[in-house]
Amino acid sequence: MTAATTNAASGEKIDSGKARQARITGGILIALALLVLFVLDVGTGEVATFKLSRPRDAIVLGDLVVPGSFNLLVAALLAFLGVRQFLRGGVRWSNLSIGIGLALVIMAFLVWATAGKSFSLTGMLQATMVRAVPIALGGLAGVLSERVAVINIAIEGMLLAGAFTGALIGSLLGSWLGLAAAVMVGGMFGMMLAALVVTYRMDQIIAGVVINLLVLGLTSYVTSQVFAHNRSLNNAQVFRAWKVPLLGDIPVLGPMLFQQNLFVYGALILVGVSTYYLFYTKGGLRARAVGEHPRAADTLGIDVYWTRYFHVTLAGMVAGFGGAWFTLGSVGRFDENMTGGRGYIGLAAMIFGRWHPVGALAAALVFGFADSLQQKLALLNTPIPSEFLAMAPYIATMIVVAGLIGKARPPAADGKAYVKE
Amino acid sequence: MTFLSKIGLAAALVAGSVTAASAFTACQVTDTGGIDDAGFNQTAWKGVQDAMAATGIDGRFLESQAESDYEANLNSLLGGDCDVIITVGFLMGDATAKAAAANPEQKFSIVDFAYDPTIPNVVGQVYATDQAAFLAGYLAAGMTKTGVLGTFGGINIPPVTVFMDGFVHGASYYNEKHGTEVSVLGWNPESKEGLFTGNFDSLDDGRAFAQNLYDEGADIVLPVAGPVGLGSAALADELGTEALKIVGVDADQTQTDPQKAHVYLTSVLKRMDSTVQQVINAAMDGSFEGGLVVGTLENEGVGLAGFGSFEDEVPAELKAELDAIRAGVIDGSIKIGG
Amino acid sequence: MTTSIGKRALDDAGRALLQRTARGRSEFEDLVVVPVFAVIVALILGALIMLATGVDLPTIGKSFVALAVGSVGSLNALSETLTASIPLVLAGLGLGLGFRAGLFNIGAEGQLLLGGTAAVVFSFTFPSLPFPLLMILSLIAGAAVGALYASIAGILKATTGAHEVISTIMLNLISYRLLEYLLRQPYIQKEGRSDPISKSVPDAGQLPRLLDWIDPNLRLHAGVFVMLLAVAFVWWLLFRSKIGFAFRASGANPDAARYAGMRSGLVIVAAMATAGALAGLAGAAQVQGVLGRASPGFSAGIGFDAIALALLGRSHPVGILLAGLLFGGLEAGGRQMQVDAGVSIDLIGIIQALIIVFIAAPLLVRAIFPWGFRKDAKGGKA
Amino acid sequence: MDVELRGITKRFGTVLANDNVNLMIRGGEVLGLLGENGAGKSTMMNILSGLYSPDAGEIVIDGKAVAFEGPGDGIAAGIGMVHQHFMLVPVFTVAENVVLGVEPTGALGHLDLKKARAEVEEINEKYGLHVPADALIEDLPVGIQQRVEILKVLFREADVLILDEPTAVLTPQEVEEFFGIVRSLKEAGKAIVFITHKLHEILAVSDRINVLRQGRITGEGDPKALSEADLAEMMVGRPVSFTVDKAVAQPGKPMLEMRNVVMLDDGDDLVLDHVSLTVRSGEVLGVAGVQGNGQTELVEAIAGLERTASGKIVFDGEDITHASVRERHRQGMAHIPEDRHRMGMIATFTIAENMVLNSYYDEEYTRGLSVDWGHVQETAAAFCVDFDVRTPSVFLPAGNLSGGNQQKMVVARELERQTKLVIASQPTRGLDVGSIEYIHKRLIQSRDEGDGVMIVSSELDEIMGLSDRIVVMFEGKIVAEFDNTAGSADRNAVGLAMAGASGETTSGAAA
Structure with missing residues (x-):
């Protein structure tokens, strides 16, 4: 039984939450329409050129040329969606409308910024993927540990530890061993987090913050004490991009998905594998049970402590792999605090992705997109100061976490220590 | 995010190298970047070390972890042990001026900062980096195959953007001379807006920003962001120098980044080590006088490094033109940005 | 309609209930033994790390001596310790207050930056105001802007449930960029300077130095009184005031607070704003007492160190004061360690992190030092 | 299968939860275990199921002493426990919950849910449980959730079933159905331990009774030979009266009136469906109903904890529909949550x-x-x-x-x-008899002093004993109203209404 039926029957005024939400959505959409119409106004004569191919691509496509009148179309569409929200009060459509609306606004914004100029869309998408990798892996690490109800603020520290180890061992013993060591050290810090929160019942957020502090302190200390004088210890071979035959030649998609390095492929595979693991296997079922209702799992003979140790360690290993990207997948050398908060954004990606590996990846791509978009905008000489462009990904994160695009439910026992009786 | 501390110290080494007999001590206070910042702190310290090697003086340094340390660090050096105190970076300008006013007998010198009016016991060291970057821009414009150059900076501040100004103007000057249409992405000298990583420590940003410029067609990139540029070099190494070359900054990066030496077309030199050593020498021989030392092409305070592995690829006529321009800049017949 | 209450005489049974229970041994262990052990273990581990990175034993000994001398060994050392602890304690009080209200505010860094900037801007905007007035108003301006900035996260949490950990981290990152932008605005940027640096705080706006009549290099300033007042204020606020009761109740059990008619949204915003005001005050004290102007990243991680501080001080104002003095001492002593023994100041960061590990996991300390504790301490199942 | 507990002792800190307890459990028999909350029933059963390990004593199965190191061992030995608080993962389906811990798997640890579903259906069939295998637990009523718990135990082929206070959340009719299931399990040769503090239930279903007080067995016997009063005395340690002494109510002016109050949940479903009721001064209104039929929301609406979507709430003549929690409290509303x-x-x-x-x-x-x-x-x-x-x-x-x-x-x-209205929600849940008596007395005292009193309880006995008037909630609606002056309401009719048998409103409808 729903409110709508009663509403019609009795004619009384029932203030339903969803109707209110639909009204708000409608208001936002109409405001966006006005924004596009007046602020992102492009002269009809001007065109925006998006390059789809690069000179060295196997299949070369022509440029995508969008006329300025595109923005008028977007404004009209937004207005239509907004008015529709008011009239139909489309409960189920609210989220979808907002999603479509935001996508349209971003397109209009791109057209506005690019009017009279051009930039490489393919390059931006490829960069989106690359920049998304550490965030996606950080988010995945978050998913793995929060699914067993351990909040993992320490992703940042694990990434940093992975980056450091990758550079050090990679320089000494070669990139493959460096990668293996990074994964192991990440796992070690995962195990440490598990020990602190599971065995010693330390507050999970505090434990995470502390690990971050510790890793930052240790890596910085060693960097200045050792690396500064032995540069050869901090100079690893980078894993280069490897083009997948045939698939890599597909225009636009090819460079984004199939002309990348080990870490991009690894992240995609890990997301697939962990989705399968969490939702289609025995181990995953048990892990999720531990995250939702540890006491129930315990009564059924599932070892809650062991499950948490195992998955948080696994999460650490994933984060260690993600951390190695910074050194072995990108620049080959470590620098103090080089992860620069990417672990926290990974955490946000996990929340945005609703504690699901695929969701985390999708969210990471959104952040990656905001990041690479910001770089393109700086090149296009938009009248927005560069500092504000640089803020864009953070503001996007806040909007996302504020749940403007729908709310999600964390695992029920998330953050709570389990005390076996 | 200088979370706790980001500063390193090689002081064990310092303590070991000090010889007791020295009569003269030069002291350096770093800014928050630390002594191994691959930037001005390190280069200035190299100047002190060069002086130590050349004249057998004592040298020591203190690292500042936070801005509130500047004053404290200066205070702890004021005991009278230091014959000259060298501070680094415009951020230390106020603290240095204050200490200099309180201790008129103490000799100070500050890197990358100029006082107006000058202070009698402080030598400011500044650099006309745009002169050297101008040459780099001209060279790059002459070497590009795509007709597109790129540059990006760490933070939008003058010590950074002065490089970018010179680079852009150099490329325009090439266009003027040769009727070409080489463009520079990433910096607009008029609006003072451009491409910035927002930090001086994310090497990964250096790679991503260079990739961005490469995607837009740039085949030579000038990163002005300290160690961040090492990330750009990693990309050039992976793509191959046919596709992307890097112009180094501050020091000759074929020396400071030997593993990737082959990707550097050249480097825009900012010879802080040389000016620091000059100041120390002046303090030793009694010719020390407060005021300003400006590093220029003329006094070799700034300059262009060699062409490294591209020595053979740079056409002889281009080299000749660069020599002529250098002379023109020195004698004032060529105005940068004019 | 039951009994009416009012002041009425208690019978013997009632008076018996007003006896305070004696502090138990386990409480003593938690408050004293654990922190002491934590500091000792952290220092030992710090020494081991130095050993592992090739520092020889005499140097390690020398560095610990320097640490002690540099923090409490002289008047200058004490002055430096106190000076360093002022912003740490102020920001730590804000964070501790947030923790008590159930809010994990990571955003002190950003609140501190913007609060400090506001204090600077206010002070040079009204240079003609007389001494104590301008100083006080500038402090208030800093606190107000810190409160406003923190309220963003509070309002987001109250209205949409956005987790404050994420939103305050983002607000920190945004504040760095915002500061860079602001410092390049002609109104704020220092005349004649092209680098991002603000105009200076006029003399009337500065927190006066207290000991410069002994030695002009002693930097201890009047902010120490602001700090002490803030400790007293926060203590009163948390444990004596009406709103503080609501803060603590919301933090301890949000459902019970809602049941009791406390408006959770209001409490969240008020607690965030108060925490932000204290962080903003920390920034103001730093620029008005030490730095004299704002520049990029002048916060220098104080906002993050303050998290550790608040945890160490168990979110109790007096605990935070003591922890702040400890951290201030470590900072001042660490500087001395660098001068005397040549050991990297990064080590201090490691030691701080280790102290928090052991404080926050008393079970771990108990496991390491079983002989330090009564056997059947509460919980007892470690 | 026979199980024997010998000399079991278990301590928590300084509390002695079980003190040298001996117990014999036989196949094909229902053993009733009676005791107040805190008497040590649950502790003992948690020991039997392997969740706790005893400080002293041993468990003997079919003559062999066994040592359990964790709940897995208990399950392996054929002992299954249905916990008082359900051990079900709300966001999992029935089948997933049932197989959790003993999952049928294919290659690579792939979860074979098809097989799980088939097995669930089979057990469903065998014992007449009627549980939908693919429904999410959170979508099921508590009565069905309880059956899922039993399914879980049966799926593990347990021979001993421990049922810890299983009827607490059921309607009288559901209790009857449940007893049917218990009997069919017994006939299948299972040993059942039935734990409760409700005297009539234990008499109705047990073959043998053990009474526990303060961690010790204080009595045992044949249900046919024992009366409720005997059992109560064994359980509490003194003679108790379960009727609440009270005078006939003197209802006065309406203290609380709700008119067509509607409340929606997050998903816009109706949780209060046009609820209208009145509480007068000097009377106790009992709100009966199975847990989860809108009682919680009803109390939240009255106390001002959740906003209502429409309708009106009047407190002592004043409209408080939009008043804050604090205002209501100030005006004299007491709320025992x-x-x-x-x-x-x-x-x-x-x-x-x-x-x-x-x-x-x-x-x-x-x-x-x-x-x-x-x-x-x-x-x-x-x-x-x-x-x-x-x-x-x-x-x-x-x-x-x-x-x-x-x-x-x-x-x-x-x-x-100073109060005018007392809203007491589950005021005695989980308490010992002494406390229950005391709290009941104080609530009646409030009534006699002229307050309006509303008692919400899922314990029908409590409602019947305290109320002057009873309303029954089902699926967010008030479905029936009974006059209960001097306990005149028909217990059976109330029970039927709780199960949703929509109904004619019986005697004394106009309040």
């Missing part, structure tokens, strides 16, 4: 602080912006004396009190002031 741990108190706060949890702002307790803690403490001490809250000091954390004393503390806070 259903879950004292979650809502009624703050365990880490002192008793004194808890005593003023919702009145600390009152002028009585403040001086300016400060709280006058000295006065609060004195008042709290007086309250503790009045309400027999047993504690050495008001400075102790409330979490240190026993459950009964915690609830007395909450009741004292709510009743020790």
Whole structure:
């Protein structure tokens, strides 16, 4: 039984939450329409050129040329969606409308910024993927540990530890061993987090913050004490991009998905594998049970402590792999605090992705997109100061976490220590 | 995010190298970047070390972890042990001026900062980096195959953007001379807006920003962001120098980044080590006088490094033109940005 | 309609209930033994790390001596310790207050930056105001802007449930960029300077130095009184005031607070704003007492160190004061360690992190030092 | 399968939960285990199922002593437990919950849910459980959830089933159905341990009864030979009367009126469906119903904790539909919340602080912006004396009190002031008999002093014993109303209404 039926029957005024939400959505959409119409106004004569191919691509496509009148179309569409929200009060459509609306606004914004100029869309998408990798892996690490109800603020520290180890061992013993060591050290810090929160019942957020502090302190200390004088210890071979035959030649998609390095492929595979693991296997079922209702799992003979140790360690290993990207997948050398908060954004990606590996990846791509978009905008000489462009990904994160695009439910026992009786 | 501390110290080494007999001590206070910042702190310290090697003086340094340390660090050096105190970076300008006013007998010198009016016991060291970057821009414009150059900076501040100004103007000057249409992405000298990583420590940003410029067609990139540029070099190494070359900054990066030496077309030199050593020498021989030392092409305070592995690829006529321009800049017949 | 209450005489049974229970041994262990052990273990581990990175034993000994001398060994050392602890304690009080209200505010860094900037801007905007007035108003301006900035996260949490950990981290990152932008605005940027640096705080706006009549290099300033007042204020606020009761109740059990008619949204915003005001005050004290102007990243991680501080001080104002003095001492002593023994100041960061590990996991300390504790301490199942 | 517990002793800190307990459980028999809350029933069964390990004593299965190191061992030995608080993962399906821990798998650990579903259906069929295998637990009514718990145990091929207070959340009719299931399990040769504190249930279903008090077996016998009064005396240790002494009500003016109150949940479903009711001064209105039929929401609407979508609430002649919690409290509404741990108190706060949890702002307790803690403490001490809250000091954390004393503390806070209306939700859940008697007495006292009293309880006995009038809630609606002056309501009819048998409103409908 729903409110709508009663509403019609009795004619009384029932203030339903969803109707209110639909009204708000409608208001936002109409405001966006006005924004596009007046602020992102492009002269009809001007065109925006998006390059789809690069000179060295196997299949070369022509440029995508969008006329300025595109923005008028977007404004009209937004207005239509907004008015529709008011009239139909489309409960189920609210989220979808907002999603479509935001996508349209971003397109209009791109057209506005690019009017009279051009930039490489393919390059931006490829960069989106690359920049998304550490965030996606950080988010995945978050998913793995929060699914067993351990909040993992320490992703940042694990990434940093992975980056450091990758550079050090990679320089000494070669990139493959460096990668293996990074994964192991990440796992070690995962195990440490598990020990602190599971065995010693330390507050999970505090434990995470502390690990971050510790890793930052240790890596910085060693960097200045050792690396500064032995540069050869901090100079690893980078894993280069490897083009997948045939698939890599597909225009636009090819460079984004199939002309990348080990870490991009690894992240995609890990997301697939962990989705399968969490939702289609025995181990995953048990892990999720531990995250939702540890006491129930315990009564059924599932070892809650062991499950948490195992998955948080696994999460650490994933984060260690993600951390190695910074050194072995990108620049080959470590620098103090080089992860620069990417672990926290990974955490946000996990929340945005609703504690699901695929969701985390999708969210990471959104952040990656905001990041690479910001770089393109700086090149296009938009009248927005560069500092504000640089803020864009953070503001996007806040909007996302504020749940403007729908709310999600964390695992029920998330953050709570389990005390076996 | 200088979370706790980001500063390193090689002081064990310092303590070991000090010889007791020295009569003269030069002291350096770093800014928050630390002594191994691959930037001005390190280069200035190299100047002190060069002086130590050349004249057998004592040298020591203190690292500042936070801005509130500047004053404290200066205070702890004021005991009278230091014959000259060298501070680094415009951020230390106020603290240095204050200490200099309180201790008129103490000799100070500050890197990358100029006082107006000058202070009698402080030598400011500044650099006309745009002169050297101008040459780099001209060279790059002459070497590009795509007709597109790129540059990006760490933070939008003058010590950074002065490089970018010179680079852009150099490329325009090439266009003027040769009727070409080489463009520079990433910096607009008029609006003072451009491409910035927002930090001086994310090497990964250096790679991503260079990739961005490469995607837009740039085949030579000038990163002005300290160690961040090492990330750009990693990309050039992976793509191959046919596709992307890097112009180094501050020091000759074929020396400071030997593993990737082959990707550097050249480097825009900012010879802080040389000016620091000059100041120390002046303090030793009694010719020390407060005021300003400006590093220029003329006094070799700034300059262009060699062409490294591209020595053979740079056409002889281009080299000749660069020599002529250098002379023109020195004698004032060529105005940068004019 | 039951009994009416009012002041009425208690019978013997009632008076018996007003006896305070004696502090138990386990409480003593938690408050004293654990922190002491934590500091000792952290220092030992710090020494081991130095050993592992090739520092020889005499140097390690020398560095610990320097640490002690540099923090409490002289008047200058004490002055430096106190000076360093002022912003740490102020920001730590804000964070501790947030923790008590159930809010994990990571955003002190950003609140501190913007609060400090506001204090600077206010002070040079009204240079003609007389001494104590301008100083006080500038402090208030800093606190107000810190409160406003923190309220963003509070309002987001109250209205949409956005987790404050994420939103305050983002607000920190945004504040760095915002500061860079602001410092390049002609109104704020220092005349004649092209680098991002603000105009200076006029003399009337500065927190006066207290000991410069002994030695002009002693930097201890009047902010120490602001700090002490803030400790007293926060203590009163948390444990004596009406709103503080609501803060603590919301933090301890949000459902019970809602049941009791406390408006959770209001409490969240008020607690965030108060925490932000204290962080903003920390920034103001730093620029008005030490730095004299704002520049990029002048916060220098104080906002993050303050998290550790608040945890160490168990979110109790007096605990935070003591922890702040400890951290201030470590900072001042660490500087001395660098001068005397040549050991990297990064080590201090490691030691701080280790102290928090052991404080926050008393079970771990108990496991390491079983002989330090009564056997059947509460919980007892470690 | 026969199971014997020999000399089981278990301590928690200083509390002796089980003291040298001996127990014999036989196949094909229902053993009733009776005892008050805190008597040690659950502890003993948790030991039997392997969740706890005993400090002394042993478990003997079919003559062989066994040692369980974890719940897995208990399951492996054929002992299954249905917990009082369901051990089900709400976001999993029935099939997933049932197989959790003993999952059928294919290659690579792939979860074979098809097989799981088939097995669930098979057991469903065999014991007549009728549980949908693919439904999410959170979408199922509690009665069905309970069957899922039984399914879980049967799926593991348990021969001994421990049922810990299984009827607490069921309607009388559901209880009957449930007993049917118990009997069919018994006939299949299973050994059943049936734990409860309800006397008539244990008499109805058990073959043999053991009574537990303060961790010890204090009596055992044949249900045919024992009366309720005998059992009660064994359970409590003294003769008890289960009827509440009260005079006939003197209803006065309406104290609370609800008219067509509608409340929606997050998903816009109706949780209160046009609820109208009246509570008069000087009477007790009982709200009966199976847990989860809108009682919680009803109380939240009255107390102002959740907003209503439409309708009107009038308190003593004033419209309070949009009034805040605090305003309602100020006007004399007392609210004893259903879950004292979650809502009624703050365990880490002192008793004194808890005593003023919702009145600390009152002028009585403040001086300016400060709280006058000295006065609060004195008042709290007086309250503790009045309400027999047993504690050495008001400075102790409330979490240190026993459950009964915690609830007395909450009741004292709510009743020790000028009240006009008392809303008591599950006021005696989980308490010992002494505390129950005391709280009932105070509630009736409030009524006799002229307050309107509303009692919401899922214990039908409590409703029947206290109320002057009864309304029954089902799926968010008030489906029936009964007059209960002098206990005149028909227990059976109330039970039927609780199960949703929509109904003619019986005698005394017009309130």
